[in-house]
Amino acid sequence: MTKSEQGRHRERQDPHWIEWLTGLVSALLVAAMLSWLTWEAFTRESIPPDLVVTVLTTEKTSSGHRVAFDIYNTATITAAAVTVVGRLREGDRVIEEGDVTFDYVAAESKSTGAILFQNDPAGRIVDIHPAGYTDP
Known part of the structure; x- marks a missing residue:
């Protein structure tokens, strides 16, 4: 997000709430995927080809x-x-x-x-x- 002062652009210092929400949702998805992969790795039974x-x-x-x-x-x-x-x-x-x-x-x-x-x-x-x- 930028603000204009006398024709110049300057970055905002505080992040927008959508950036925080996007970061939180992404972190939750990554944590859920890693949890699921870990669960599968330790609980899935190895069955020979059928x-x-x-x-x-x-x-x-x-x-x-x-x-x-x-x-x-x-x-x-x-x-x-x-x-x-x-x-x-x-x-x-x-x-x-x-x-x-x-x-x-x-x-x-x-x-x-x-x-x-x-x-x-x-x-x-x-x-x-x-x-x-x-x-x-």
């Missing part, structure tokens, strides 16, 4: 058939180098197999991917499951 795959769609492409899926990590620890294997079966016989590797699947999140098959999955069993991961 990976679940859900098939979304099957589409015909120019090079075959794409089976899209979501992979969920419901645990509190991230999984790295996650390998997902997909098998196309008729009864007990495996017709085709493919896999895809995710760099990571973060804790309590999902990632989306697809496995490409040459054979049409219609009328066949599509089995897609996580095969392994490493600790990051």
